Amino acid sequence: xxxxxxxxxxxxxxxxxxxxxxxxxxxxxxxxxxxxxxxxxxxxxxxxxxxxxxxxxxxxxxxxxxxxxxxxxxxxxxxxxxxxxxxxxxxxxxxxxxxxxxxxxxxxxxxxxxxxxxxxxxxxxxxxxxxxxxxxxxxxxxxxxxxxxxxxxxxxxxxxxxxxxxxxxxxxxxxxxxxxxxxxxxxxxxxxxxxxxxxxxxxxxxxxxxxxxxxxxxxxxxxxxx
Amino acid sequence: xxxxxxxxxxxxxxxxxxxxxxxxxxxxxxxxxxxxxxxxxxxxxxxxxxxxxxxxxxxxxxxxxxxxxxxxxxxxxxxxxxxxxxxxxxxxxxxxxxxxxxxxxxxxxxxxxxxxxxxxxxxxxxxxxxxxxxxxxxxxxxxxxxxxxxxxxxxxxxxxxxxxxxxxxxxxxxxxxxxxxxxxxxxxxxxxxxxxxxxxxxxxxxxxxxxxxxxxxxxxxxxxxxxxxxxxxxxxxxxxxxxxxxxxxxxxxxxxxxxxxxxxxxxxxxxxxxxxxxxxxxxxxxxxxxxxxxxxxxxxxxxxxxxxxxxxxxxxxxxxxxxxxxxxxxxxxxxxxxxxxxxxxxxxxxxxxxxxxxxxxxxxxxxxxxxxxxxxxxxxxxxxxxxxxxxxxxxxxxxxxxxxxxxxxxxxxxxxxxxxxxxxxxxxxxxxxxxxxxxxxxxxxxxxxxxxxxxxxxxxxxxxxxxxxxxxxxxxxxxxxxxxxxxxxxxxxxxxxxxxxxxxxxxxxxxxxxxxxxxxxxxxxxxxxxxxxxxxxxxxxxxxxxxxxxxxxxxxxxxxxxxxxxxxxxxxxxxxxxxxxxxxx
Numbered sequence: 001x002x003x004x005x006x007x008x009x010x011x012x013x014x015x016x017x018x019x020x021x022x023x024x025x026x027x028x029x030x031x032x033x034x035x036x037x038x039x040x041x042x043x044x045x046x047x048x049x050x051x052x053x054x055x056x057x058x059x060x061x062x063x064x065x066x067x068x069x070x071x072x073x074x075x076x077x078x079x080x081x082x083x084x085x086x087x088x089x090x091x092x093x094x095x096x097x098x099x100x101x102x103x104x105x106x107x108x109x110x111x112x113x114x115x116x117x118x119x120x121x122x123x124x125x126x127x128x129x130x131x132x133x134x135x136x137x138x139x140x141x142x143x144x145x146x147x148x149x150x151x152x153x154x155x156x157x158x159x160x161x162x163x164x165x166x167x168x169x170x171x172x173x174x175x176x177x178x179x180x181x182x183x184x185x186x187x188x189x190x191x192x193x194x195x196x197x198x199x200x201x202x203x204x205x206x207x208x209x210x211x212x213x214x215x216x217x218x219x220x221x222x223x224x225x226x
Numbered sequence: 227x228x229x230x231x232x233x234x235x236x237x238x239x240x241x242x243x244x245x246x247x248x249x250x251x252x253x254x255x256x257x258x259x260x261x262x263x264x265x266x267x268x269x270x271x272x273x274x275x276x277x278x279x280x281x282x283x284x285x286x287x288x289x290x291x292x293x294x295x296x297x298x299x300x301x302x303x304x305x306x307x308x309x310x311x312x313x314x315x316x317x318x319x320x321x322x323x324x325x326x327x328x329x330x331x332x333x334x335x336x337x338x339x340x341x342x343x344x345x346x347x348x349x350x351x352x353x354x355x356x357x358x359x360x361x362x363x364x365x366x367x368x369x370x371x372x373x374x375x376x377x378x379x380x381x382x383x384x385x386x387x388x389x390x391x392x393x394x395x396x397x398x399x400x401x402x403x404x405x406x407x408x409x410x411x412x413x414x415x416x417x418x419x420x421x422x423x424x425x426x427x428x429x430x431x432x433x434x435x436x437x438x439x440x441x442x443x444x445x446x447x448x449x450x451x452x453x454x455x456x457x458x459x460x461x462x463x464x465x466x467x468x469x470x471x472x473x474x475x476x477x478x479x480x481x482x483x484x485x486x487x488x489x490x491x492x493x494x495x496x497x498x499x500x501x502x503x504x505x506x507x508x509x510x511x512x513x514x515x516x517x518x519x520x521x522x523x524x525x526x527x528x529x530x531x532x533x534x535x536x537x538x539x540x541x542x543x544x545x546x547x548x549x550x551x552x553x554x555x556x557x558x559x560x561x562x563x564x565x566x567x568x569x570x571x572x573x574x575x576x577x578x579x580x581x582x583x584x585x586x587x588x589x590x591x592x593x594x595x596x597x598x599x600x601x602x603x604x605x606x607x608x609x610x611x612x613x614x615x616x617x618x619x620x621x622x623x624x625x626x627x628x629x630x631x632x633x634x635x636x637x638x639x640x641x642x643x644x645x646x647x648x649x650x651x652x653x654x655x656x657x658x659x660x661x662x663x664x665x666x667x668x669x670x671x672x673x674x675x676x677x678x679x680x681x682x683x684x685x686x687x688x689x690x691x692x693x694x695x696x697x698x699x700x701x702x703x704x705x706x707x708x709x710x711x712x713x714x715x716x717x718x719x720x721x722x723x724x725x726x727x728x729x730x731x732x733x734x735x736x737x738x739x740x741x742x743x744x745x746x747x748x749x750x751x752x753x754x755x756x757x758x759x760x761x762x763x764x765x766x767x768x769x770x771x772x773x774x775x776x777x778x779x780x781x782x783x784x785x786x787x788x789x790x791x792x793x794x795x796x797x798x799x800x801x802x803x804x805x806x807x808x809x810x811x
Contacts, residue, residue, distance in 0.1 A: 004696040005629075006711060016625045023623060027616040034583060034612050041590040042605065045526070046597070052795060053788040054592030058532035062588070063581070067535075070580040074573035077623060082566050085624040089562035105400065148394040149492060151557065151632060155698035155711065158629045164493065164559045165393060166486025182711050186632040186700050188387050190394060190401055191312045194704035 006155045009181065009202065011174040013158035015084045022080070026073065092172045095138035099131060100124075102143075103150030103163040106192030108183060115216065125215055129198035132215075134208035135178045143169040151187035154200055162187055175202040254364070256356035257770055261363050262342030263663060266656075268367060269334035270737070272325050275374070277730050279322035281723075286310045286318075288716075288723035290705035304382060312704045313402055316385035319702060321377070323388035324410065327510065328417055329370050331644065334652050335513040336421070336459070337366065340428055340452045342663060346761035347449050349437025349778045349800070351771045354430040358423050366420035369413045376409035384410035387702065389503070392484030392495040396476040411474045418463045418470075425463075428456035437760060437800075439780035443537065444799065446759050446784040447530065450537050451516025454544045455509050461548075462505040469498035496558055500551035508547045510644055511611075512540060514651025515582060518604040520784075521654050522589050524757045525601035527795045529785040531588030532581075539578035546575040556624050557631045565624045572622040579615050583608065594788070594795070598755075599673030603654035606681050610646025614639060617692065632702075635695025641688045653677070656740070661754050665767040666747030672739040679732035686725035690718050758798045759784045 002024060008017055045053075100111035100119050107128045114123025119142065133139045143152055145163040153160045154173075161171050185196040203211060246255075255261060285294050293308030304314050341359065345352055353359045376383040381404040386395035390410070398404050432453045436445075445453075472483040473495065482488020484495045523530040530536060552560060552568030586608045595601070617639045621627045630636065653676075660668050694715050699706065706712040706719060753762040761768075763778045778800035786797040797803075 001693060001696055004693050006698050016629060019623055020620070020626050020629070023620050023626060027619055031612065031616055034587065035609060037587055038590070038605070038609060041587065041593070042595055042597070045590060045593045045595050047594050051594050053526060053528040053594040055529065055788045055790055056531070056592070057529050057785075058535070058585075058588065063532050063535050063585070066584040067577060067581055071574070071577045074576055074619070075570070077619070078570045078573045081569060081623040081625055085562065085566060085569075088625060088628065089565070148397075148400050149391055149558075153632070153698075153700070155629070160557050160628050160631055162558045164486075166492070167559055169559050182709055184700055184703075184709055188316070188391070188394065188702045191316060191385070193316070193702065194312060195708040197709060 007177075008156065008158060009175055009177040009179065010157040010159065011176060012084070012088050013156075015087070016158045019081060019084060023077065026077070089171075092140065092170050093138050095140040095172060097133060097137050097139045098142070099133065099139060100142045100144070101131065101152055101163070102146055103148075103152070103185065103189070104146040105148065105190050106185070106196035108150075108152070108185075108196075108198040109146075110198070112215070129183075130201060131183065131198060132201045132203060132208065132211050133175060134205055135175055135202050136205075138172055138174050141171045141173070143171055148189045149187050150185045150189045150196070152183065153186035154181055154183050156181040157200070160186055175200075178202045178204050178207070254360060256352070256360045258341045258345050258353045258356070258359060259663070259768060259772075261359050262338045262340075264363050265333045265337030265341060265366070266663075268363075268370060269330050269332075269338060270740075272329040272333070272370065273733070274737075276322050276326040276330050277733065279318045279325065281726060281730050282310060283315065283319045283322060284723040284726045286315050286704065287706060288720040290707055304377075313382060313385060315704045316387075316401075316702070317377075317383040317403070317406070320384050320387050320390075320410075321373075324384070324414075325373065327388065327506070327644070328414065329373060331510050331648050331652065332421070333366065335510065335648060335655075336452070336455060337363070337424065339448070339513055339517065339655055339659075340424065340456070342659065343448060343761065344428055344431055344452060345435070346662070346764060346768060346772055347446055347759050348432060348435060348440055349760040349763075349773070349780065350431070350435040351773070351777065353427050354435060355427050359427050362420050362423035362427065365423065366417055369417035369420060372409055372413035372416060376406045376413070379405040379409065382406050389499060390473070390495075391499075392473065392476070392492050396473055396484045396495070398477060408474065408477060411470045411477075415467055415470050415474075418467045421459050421463055425456035425459040428452060429460065432456075437777050437780050440760075440799075443534065444780055444783045445537075446516075447519040447533075447536055447540070448513070448516035450540050451512040451519075454540050455512045458505045458509050458512075458544055458547065462502045462509070465498055466502035466506075469495060469502070472498075493555070493558060493560060496555050496560075497551070500554045501548075503554065504551040505544075505547045507643065508543055510648045511651075512543065514607060514648045514655075515540070515611075517651050517655040517658070518607040519582075519586070519589075520759070521600045521604035521658050522586055522608070523785045523787060524658075524755050525596045525598055525604070526590050526593030527596070527787045528589055528593040529783075529787055530585070531591070532585040533783065533785065535581055536585055539581045542578040543575060546571060546578070550575055553622060553627075556627045562624075569622055569624045573619075576615065576619060576622070579611075583612055583615070598657075599668070599670060599677060600654045600658035600755075602674070602677045602681075603650050603657060606677070607647060607650040607654060610642055610650060610684075613689075614642030614646055617642060629698075630695055632700060633695040634691040634699045634701055637701050638688050638691035638695055641691070645684060645688065653680070653736070656736075658755070659761075660740075660743065661750030662761055662764070662766050662768070664744050664747075665750050665765075666743050666745075667750050667754065668743040668747060669739050672735055676732060676735040676739065679735070680729060683725050683729035683732055687722050687729050690722050694718050753798075756794070756796045758786055758796055760799055763798065763800050 102109040112125045113119045143163040145165045151162045181200040183198040298308040383406040475481040482490040484490045549571045553572045556565045750766040780799045788795045789797045
């Protein structure tokens, strides 16, 4: 199942994948243990004339053991997950690149700070569906929506965040490999939901600088207010 | 129980034997058994409708924008010469889930089994409030008619998903659906009234009308599960109803509960919906767990392993189900700190489910297992529920959920729980209690054919959804070929659709077996499975008033199989043993 994951190109994606692997091995082992036990019992204790089933109502020690074992395992899992979660969603690192993404039926409206380096001012550069970012830099996103709920999903970044009308949600990522990655909308947003998508262009530093010059967007290090 | 009460009961049974007309017997019946069968009919009918919608949805995903064979007659704008447009596609998956959850699985598990089994298994003659019971069914049927009518209004049926997230659902221009969504709200409000009447009835009946000697910890686990389910329904439905009322006001009266431009909050809908919605998931699975427990014990010819732990884990799941709703909202924009809290509560709720699974295995250990059709389905329930439970751990982990949220992984998970779990539980229950319901046995050979086809086709349909979900395939999309990264997965979509078609057609075997056996099946004896619980003390099918003569008296728990006290391998709850033998118990 692990080989089905799309290529990871974000700094924290590896952490998510590692947790995924841990859960995969733990649940995989449980799956085989339970299913094989089930099959063995069905075969071994199949009906035979004249045989009588063992008369027992349970075994307290055994029951306590199989209550405590999964409880401990699951609580550990929760605490390991907690840190990764906080790093991704709660601690937005400082950043020089700031992009605003606003969902609208059925496009991603992408805004870059203009020459003043600030998002949300008159000279912002906006375009639909293309997000250009430099590789290896923390990119700060401000996510919102004009109408219904959308969800900004970049499978390769292991990034997903719903965008809500009336909310500006801060999020971040750091892409580790240049390339072009699809950005589907992951939350049902109406009849045009399917096909609502954009592209994330992760550029090398030189390419990105050239793109910035060409599009009159704010320079790197222009102080995006973060 | 005093002599006088027993006599009163016997008189009631005789008084209840008067002949009633066709309408009172089959239509406006107050007999819990007939109401149970009415719920079963309603549920099976909607299972067909919901299944058909599922196949149309699957067709569209596998062969996008191509005509569905045999559907060229559907008028525009629902379909265009058999081609499903995106608006209709959204309606179809919305209505598939709505119909399956509210009008197929709930009516069968809660409505049919609750009504049919509670009075019989607790040894009483009817529900506490028979007229309320009749109303519960007919109000539910009206809700069903309203829901199905929504297909025929301008703009089509609701298309905002069964979760109906606002503002897509609350502003008509956003979804393009007008009266369809209004009727969706109205139908579910009406259905909520039906369920409230039912749940009050179940709770009252179980608390007050148990047979003499039937203490709480002598109740079969099916009754425990149905009782706790009724409590969950009673407490969760008002929350959904209030949410639906607000949604309807937003749509029709110009309020802005969920619209930020008017000062509202879109997340409020999600909180209300999932506060109901998560207990709802357990409403769908708990009765199936109860049924599987009973069936496993009967056909393993062994007492259920850890009866008290089983009963307490049902209660534990019910309590915890109130504090996990936020795990549906990790990526919703809810405060991430809350996500952590909900992750921990979600991990905790997996523990009682694990206890149940291990106890089911313990029940099989050392048994004398008869692989009858109900048993095969109950074993499939355990096996598939394990997959559904384990796959839930991935999304409980907040960071992993970032990736798999809103993908087919979630679709796989819910179908392993609701089809692999609830529906195999429904199958087990139908095959097991059919003899009691209709006085005839179902055909064993057809039952096995239906089971194996369903089991294999089910896994071929839903297991690959885990894989394409891990590959990032989003749910609820009309045409996967619009995404470059999904194009290589398309052959899997076709494989799943073909499997789904096999799965759908396999159910026709069940329908045939069901109706054929009802008239032509072998006559069922009173206790064909040699089971212990009280319903098997009544004739098959039980007469009005259930038990000819006094109601049974209970001497022991429901799972005394292979007890050393008797020569046979079962010891019914109502059989009185000689005092010397009973003392050894």
